[in-house]
Amino acid sequence: MVTITTVETLQDAAANKGQGTAFLGGGTLLMRGVNYGDQNVSRIVRLRQPESLAGVSSEGERVRLGACATMATILKSADVAFLHAVARAVGGPAIRNMATVGGNVFAPHPYGDFAVALLALDAKLRMSDGSELELERLLAARETETRLIESVSAMRPAGDDFRFLKVTRVKPRGASVLSIAAWLPRRAGRISGARVAFGAMAPTPVRTPAVEAALEGVSLDQNGIDRALQSVANDLNPPDDSLASGWYRKEVAPVHLKRLLLGQGTR
Amino acid sequence: MSKTPVQFSLNGSPAAVFVDDAQNLLDVLRRGVGDLSPKYGCGQGTCGSCTVLIDGEPHLSCLTLAETVEGRAVETTNGLAEGPQLHALQEAFMENFAAQCGYCTPGMLMAAKALLDRTPRPSREEVIEAISGNICRCTGYEPIIDAILAASGQPTRRTG
Numbered sequence: 001m002v003t004i005t006t007v008e009t010l011q012d013a014a015a016n017k018g019q020g021t022a023f024l025g026g027g028t029l030l031m032r033g034v035n036y037g038d039q040n041v042s043r044i045v046r047l048r049q050p051e052s053l054a055g056v057s058s059e060g061e062r063v064r065l066g067a068c069a070t071m072a073t074i075l076k077s078a079d080v081a082f083l084h085a086v087a088r089a090v091g092g093p094a095i096r097n098m099a100t101v102g103g104n105v106f107a108p109h110p111y112g113d114f115a116v117a118l119l120a121l122d123a124k125l126r127m128s129d130g131s132e133l134e135l136e137r138l139l140a141a142r143e144t145e146t147r148l149i150e151s152v153s154a155m156r157p158a159g160d161d162f163r164f165l166k167v168t169r170v171k172p173r174g175a176s177v178l179s180i181a182a183w184l185p186r187r188a189g190r191i192s193g194a195r196v197a198f199g200a201m202a203p204t205p206v207r208t209p210a211v212e213a214a215l216e217g218v219s220l221d222q223n224g225i226d227r228a229l230q231s232v233a234n235d236l237n238p239p240d241d242s243l244a245s246g247w248y249r250k251e252v253a254p255v256h257l258k259r260l261l262l263g264q265g266t267r
Numbered sequence: 268m269s270k271t272p273v274q275f276s277l278n279g280s281p282a283a284v285f286v287d288d289a290q291n292l293l294d295v296l297r298r299g300v301g302d303l304s305p306k307y308g309c310g311q312g313t314c315g316s317c318t319v320l321i322d323g324e325p326h327l328s329c330l331t332l333a334e335t336v337e338g339r340a341v342e343t344t345n346g347l348a349e350g351p352q353l354h355a356l357q358e359a360f361m362e363n364f365a366a367q368c369g370y371c372t373p374g375m376l377m378a379a380k381a382l383l384d385r386t387p388r389p390s391r392e393e394v395i396e397a398i399s400g401n402i403c404r405c406t407g408y409e410p411i412i413d414a415i416l417a418a419s420g421q422p423t424r425r426t427g
């Protein structure tokens with residue numbers, strides 16, 4: 001049996017967290033578990049007014065997204081137009097009205113497309129205890145994290161420096177065979193400080209350090225990106241699932257990375 | 268098991284029910300209120316047959332914790348017709364043979380209503396996007412897409 005505790009603030013929710021307790025975002029994964037008798041959840045803690053943590057705002061060269069902002073909220077905000085293609089890639093319209101940014105960070109494989117984009121955009125999380133944490137660090141240890149996410153701050157990329165691509169089997173919408181997000185700042189036409197993240201290629205969204213290193217100082221053309229394409233396999237050890245085998249994912253990852261980097265195909 | 272009182276508007280009329288802990292909205296609508304129009308297909312967000320509108324936007328009622336609709340406006344297919352007068356979408360679904368077994372139909376209608384309320388003359392692509400979270404096992408989707416376009420007063424693939 002699952003009990004519900006309704007609280008006023010995120011700090012109250014965090015204080016209630018413990019073994020078997022989960023915080024309710026949009027519920028698209030949590031309620032799915034409840035409906036199917038998930039024994040890991042015995043209590044759900046929810047905010048009476050999650051809207052209070054659903055704001056989207058600009059902070060200089062960064063944007064801040066409330067953890068309870070839904071994909072639909074993102075799509076309504078002109079401040080984060082660069083994230084629209086990412087939010088639109090999550091589920092169908094009803095899912096997007098429910099699925100939150102915070103929940104996406106905790107979504108298990110093959111989900112977490114939005115978190116892939118946040119990872120590429122150097123996301124930092126503000127946690128319920130007031131601390132700040134890099135998304136990358138949380139993802140590496142998310143199974144044991146007890147704090148809650150209050151908001152996420154991400155870089156606002158210039159021009160077409162940010163790119164996102166999602167590969168699915170089911171059209172027009174489906175779960176990821178893989179997704180890729182790349183933030184490619186350029187100086188005098190050459191990449192400087194690229195961040196490239198993959199989804200559905202590991203248990204959580206991951207960055208690909210070898211790819212990023214191989215992109216440093218190159219221009220975005222076939223010659224420039226060759227070494228990065230060869231490096232993809234070094235960084236990734238994708239799982240098998242009903243959508244694709246790990247072997248297949250690894251084989252096609254360079255093909256899709258090339259399309260993303262050269263701006264060919266779907267973005 | 269504790270019960271929580273929840274009040275909301277259902278198709279424009281006030282509704283008040285006691286919900287069980289962790290009960291989902293679909294279950295409350297069907298068993299608590301007696302509105303059988305939203306359907307249980309999968310209980311995991313995949314089929315869309317339980318789609319209802321909450322404050323005008325499509326939501327999956329099977330994944331909605333019932334007590335979160337306190338004070339909100341819920342719309343289901345039961346509220347589409349006005350007396351004997353069917354909604355334009357319902358008429359168009361009949362005219363275009365958009366329902367075979369009919370199980371997906373309430374979810375499709377609500378997804379389509381949300382679209383037309385916002386975008387009265389959608390493109391074919393917008394219609395496809397709007398129903399992309401709804402599965403139909405029978406029709407092959409084309410008659411449903413045609414019906415939604417017809418309800419918006421636009422030519423369908425067959426007529427246009």
Ligand SMILES: Cc1cc2nc3c(=O)[nH]c(=O)nc-3n(C[C@H](O)[C@H](O)[C@H](O)COP(=O)(O)OP(=O)(O)OC[C@H]3O[C@@H](n4cnc5c(N)ncnc54)[C@H](O)[C@@H]3O)c2cc1C
Nearest residue numbers: 023025026027028029030091100102103107112113149312
């Ligand atoms: C049919 C269907 C299609 C989907 N398609 C996609 C897709 O294409 N891409 C994709 O990425 N995902 C997809 N998902 C998965 C899911 O909808 C999204 O990942 C969504 O963003 C999860 O957010 P939520 O608010 O619904 O999470 P919830 O179900 O509310 O929570 C999920 C987990 O996150 C934790 N959590 C939520 N908020 C916080 C917070 N603020 N701090 C700490 N922990 C928190 C919860 O405790 C829980 O453990 C799909 C799901 C369904 C059912």
Ligand code: FES
Nearest residue numbers: 308309310315329
């Ligand atoms: S019953 Fe809700 S999506 Fe299938």
Ligand code: FES
Nearest residue numbers: 367368403404405
């Ligand atoms: S008419 Fe049978 S599932 Fe759509």
